[in-house]
Amino acid sequence: MMSFLKQIKLCFVLLSIILGQASADVYYLGGMFTQHYRDGTYAEWGKYSRLGVNIAIKHVNDDDLLDGDKIFMPDENIIDYHCWNENVELMTQSLIKKNVLAIVGAECSDPAVLMANVAADENVPIISYGANASVLSSEKNFPWFLRVITPSKKYEKHLLDLASKYGAREIAVFHTTDTWGTGGALALQNAALEMNINIARVFSFPRDTSQTIIDDHIKALSETNLKHIFLISPTPDTVKFFKGINKYDLNKSEYKFYASEMILNNTPMDAIDGATGYFSPIAGLPDSEELDNYVKMYEKISGETADLNSANFIYSVLSYDQILLVSEAIKSTKIKNLEVSRKNIMSELRQVSFFGASGKISFQNGSNDRLNMPINIMKFTGKKDGKMRFTRIAQTDTIFNELRLIKE
Amino acid sequence: MNKVIKALFLVLIFIINPDKNLYSEIYNLGGMYTYHYHDGRYADWGDYAREAAFLAIEEINSSNFLGHEHSLQLLPENTIDYHCWPSNAAKMAETLFQNDILILTGADCSSPAVEISKIASKYKIPVISNGANASSLSSREDFPWFIRVVTPSEEYDRYLIELAHSMGINEIAYLYTTDAWGLGARKVIHDSVNKKNILIKKEFGFKRDTNQETINDYISEIISVGIKSIVITGPTPDTVRIFKSLDKYEFNKKGNTIFATEMISADESIDAVNGSTGYFAPMTFLENTEELSQFKIELSSKLDKEIDINSKAFFYGALSYDHIYTIAHAINSINSKNHVVTPQSLMDSLRKVDFNGVTGRVYFSQKSNDRINMPLQIMNSHGFDESSNSVKFESVATVSSDGNLVVDHSKILLPGY
Numbered sequence: 001m002m003s004f005l006k007q008i009k010l011c012f013v014l015l016s017i018i019l020g021q022a023s024a025d026v027y028y029l030g031g032m033f034t035q036h037y038r039d040g041t042y043a044e045w046g047k048y049s050r051l052g053v054n055i056a057i058k059h060v061n062d063d064d065l066l067d068g069d070k071i072f073m074p075d076e077n078i079i080d081y082h083c084w085n086e087n088v089e090l091m092t093q094s095l096i097k098k099n100v101l102a103i104v105g106a107e108c109s110d111p112a113v114l115m116a117n118v119a120a121d122e123n124v125p126i127i128s129y130g131a132n133a134s135v136l137s138s139e140k141n142f143p144w145f146l147r148v149i150t151p152s153k154k155y156e157k158h159l160l161d162l163a164s165k166y167g168a169r170e171i172a173v174f175h176t177t178d179t180w181g182t183g184g185a186l187a188l189q190n191a192a193l194e195m196n197i198n199i200a201r202v203f204s205f206p207r208d209t210s211q212t213i214i215d216d217h218i219k220a221l222s223e224t225n226l227k228h229i230f231l232i233s234p235t236p237d238t239v240k241f242f243k244g245i246n247k248y249d250l251n252k253s254e255y256k257f258y259a260s261e262m263i264l265n266n267t268p269m270d271a272i273d274g275a276t277g278y279f280s281p282i283a284g285l286p287d288s289e290e291l292d293n294y295v296k297m298y299e300k301i302s303g304e305t306a307d308l309n310s311a312n313f314i315y316s317v318l319s320y321d322q323i324l325l326v327s328e329a330i331k332s333t334k335i336k337n338l339e340v341s342r343k344n345i346m347s348e349l350r351q352v353s354f355f356g357a358s359g360k361i362s363f364q365n366g367s368n369d370r371l372n373m374p375i376n377i378m379k380f381t382g383k384k385d386g387k388m389r390f391t392r393i394a395q396t397d398t399i400f401n402e403l404r405l406i407k408e
Numbered sequence: 409m410n411k412v413i414k415a416l417f418l419v420l421i422f423i424i425n426p427d428k429n430l431y432s433e434i435y436n437l438g439g440m441y442t443y444h445y446h447d448g449r450y451a452d453w454g455d456y457a458r459e460a461a462f463l464a465i466e467e468i469n470s471s472n473f474l475g476h477e478h479s480l481q482l483l484p485e486n487t488i489d490y491h492c493w494p495s496n497a498a499k500m501a502e503t504l505f506q507n508d509i510l511i512l513t514g515a516d517c518s519s520p521a522v523e524i525s526k527i528a529s530k531y532k533i534p535v536i537s538n539g540a541n542a543s544s545l546s547s548r549e550d551f552p553w554f555i556r557v558v559t560p561s562e563e564y565d566r567y568l569i570e571l572a573h574s575m576g577i578n579e580i581a582y583l584y585t586t587d588a589w590g591l592g593a594r595k596v597i598h599d600s601v602n603k604k605n606i607l608i609k610k611e612f613g614f615k616r617d618t619n620q621e622t623i624n625d626y627i628s629e630i631i632s633v634g635i636k637s638i639v640i641t642g643p644t645p646d647t648v649r650i651f652k653s654l655d656k657y658e659f660n661k662k663g664n665t666i667f668a669t670e671m672i673s674a675d676e677s678i679d680a681v682n683g684s685t686g687y688f689a690p691m692t693f694l695e696n697t698e699e700l701s702q703f704k705i706e707l708s709s710k711l712d713k714e715i716d717i718n719s720k721a722f723f724y725g726a727l728s729y730d731h732i733y734t735i736a737h738a739i740n741s742i743n744s745k746n747h748v749v750t751p752q753s754l755m756d757s758l759r760k761v762d763f764n765g766v767t768g769r770v771y772f773s774q775k776s777n778d779r780i781n782m783p784l785q786i787m788n789s790h791g792f793d794e795s796s797n798s799v800k801f802e803s804v805a806t807v808s809s810d811g812n813l814v815v816d817h818s819k820i821l822l823p824g825y
Contacts, residue, residue, distance in 0.1 A: 035489070038496045040503030042485035076450040080443070080489045087446045087491070094448030266485065 655683030
């Protein structure tokens with residue numbers, strides 16, 4: 001027979017459980033993710049970034065990281081905005097009207113600027129795993145925006161470091177005239193000035209410029225003696241650039257190409273031929289238990305073998321980490337006994353510090369940028385067995401932030 | 409050496425033998441479906457249409473409908489959410505055509521479908537639509553590579569005017585969008601009111617996605633001159649704005665009537681639902697067959713949602729299911745003649761397809777791109793239903809075989825009741 005005291009205790013425990021269950025909250029997220037570019041080109045990385053989100057949400061909910069609370073992002077809340085500006089404000093507002101706690105994705109810089117402006121008007125956090133335009137760094141200008149990556153100026157700087165190691169004294173720069181392309185070109189210009197490298201020619205063009213115009217630029221390039229060529233543009237324009245390089249037969253040993261985007265599996269053969277041997281920067285993934293765990297979950301859910309050097313996999317990791325960041329911020333808000341509101345989450349997002357699958361995630365004061373993110377420089381070695389093959393040839397060290405060659 | 413000769417001999421047989429049954433074929437489809445409108449609002453009907461297309465493909469393949477050797481394929485990379493929006497629709501379609509697809513499916517919104525069909529003519533690849541009903545798309549001369557499993561909007565819209573006439577309405581205000589579809593509908597409405605001696609006392613044409621304030625001004629003006637009946641032909645988002653405005657200005661009351669060419673989605677915002685309660689909208693009539701019931705069960709399972717068979721989303725799902733089966737029937741017809749399945753032979757064969765789908769008999773006019781003799785009904789909004797947390801529609805009229813509207817007045821719920 002149970003004592004009266006024990007019965008009271010048991011009732012108390014049961015009550016706690018019931019109350020605990022009754023007060024479990026569900027936090028809805030909105031997603032702005034690209035599946036196709038605006039011209040209909042399939043953005044394969046978009047599929048993997050959504051996979052990263054699904055893995056993260058499953059992990060957070062199944063492993064009860066939020067003490068009974070859950071996060072969800074229903075398919076209805078995931079909009080394919082085609083990595084394009086048109087209607088992005090309206091789309092963002094539609095998600096905000098659905099009472100989402102935060103919006104994730106926002107991987108393309110120009111649209112991310114528009115989303116961040118709407119978010120600032122409506123006081124809703126926007127977290128990006130890919131928009132790296134320098135302009136987005138300012139907390140003052142974009143107080144409701146945050147990203148789990150570093151700005152592009154660091155990427156461009158390290159590409160130039162690499163060119164310098166290969167003896168470049170003058171370069172040609174191709175860039176798109178969107179926020180990201182212009183910001184990247186400016187960062188490159190500043191770095192070139194510091195390193196005493198001459199930018200001898202600049203070719204700028206709007207996103208989605210026709211192949212004919214790009215070809216004309218390449219033809220003009222071929223008539224110069226410039227051998228170190230930089231390209232800062234989104235993937236569809238990058239593909240057109242390499243088609244032009246192939247057309248004018250510039251993919252020769254005396255040339256070196258440095259482009260900000262890694263090309264994808266569905267790239268046409270003529271672009272692959274033009275691109276073979278080019279260099280591209282991407283987030284580095286330091287070895288860690290968190291990364292190992294992610295690889296296991298990734299392989300189990302996707303049924304694919306993780307290729308740690310592929311852009312698709314790296315984007316999936318960053319996308320996974322953006323969800324963990326939200327989860328950490330919710331956890332932190334709850335620990336402080338604060339209401340899990342958009343405002344409190346935004347404040348906590350800036351203060352969290354944790355180890356995600358892509359390494360330590362924390363943020364610089366007054367900035368929207370992730371701190372100390374390692375960067376790798378990859379060399380494209382061609383397409384084999386249906387996959388694009390990239391080899392890591394240089395990496396930054398997180399202490400001195402210097403680029404070190406691994407192998408050629 | 410003998411082995412090499414044998415191998416060469418086999419290769420030669422494959423090259424010169426026109427019998428396609430010697431090897432299996434995967435027919436690659438492209439898809440342009442709407443999952444969200446361009447303003448980010450979820451389009452449930454587009455979701456249903458896309459899932460119904462995938463359901464049909466799975467069934468066709470698992471049942472060996474095309475024979476053991478052949479199958480249909482709609483890859484995610486070939487399925488684009490074009491947001492029911494014309495800008496970039498042609499570019500998106502072009503990218504799909506360059507992916508070596510046999511045919512493009514979906515294309516459910518009229519204005520983008522016009523752009524898609526133009527580029528299809530350049531690439532000579534068929535486009536089959538499950539929902540684009542702009543009158544302009546009927547023309548085989550203008551759109552030789554387009555076909556649709558729906559009838560053109562004039563078949564729908566004229567019955568709205570006929571219903572208004574049967575209710576003794578003799579003057580209306582008319583609101584329409586100025587896109588291809590809206591202008592086609594305007595012509596139909598004008599022809600119909602002329603025949604029925606109904607006066608259009610006020611008329612407002614506006615661009616798709618005109619802002620709420622402008623729409624409010626139109627409605628305010630309509631109310632100020634005492635018009636009691638409103639007819640709307642515009643895409644759903646614009647129709648919803650008008651309904652919101654009708655709610656704002658309390659037009660939805662006894663004595664007033666509302667007719668619109670689009671059914672609103674089940675999860676529409678409450679002010680739009682309140683503004684539209686009692687309105688009439690035309691839709692395909694779905695006969696209650698065993699096939700339809702089975703389709704409902706399978707789609708419900710695939711979507712993991714309860715389905716209302718009177719919802720707009722379900723109609724679009726059924727039409728989408730049938731548009732994929734139309735392709736399968738056309739391919740079977742080509743293969744049965746031992747001809748090669750090419751975009752050209754498929755386009756020719758599509759025009760001759762005749763089968764009973766879940767939406768009834770599917771066959772096409774030989775003079776236009778339109779499905780013919782498609783049964784129609786008029787749906788009536790009964791407003792928000794708390795039990796299902798969605799908008800409820802009731803079928804209140806059907807079109808008889810001789811083309812007359814048969815109205816069941818007992819089922820009608822008018823505004824304010």
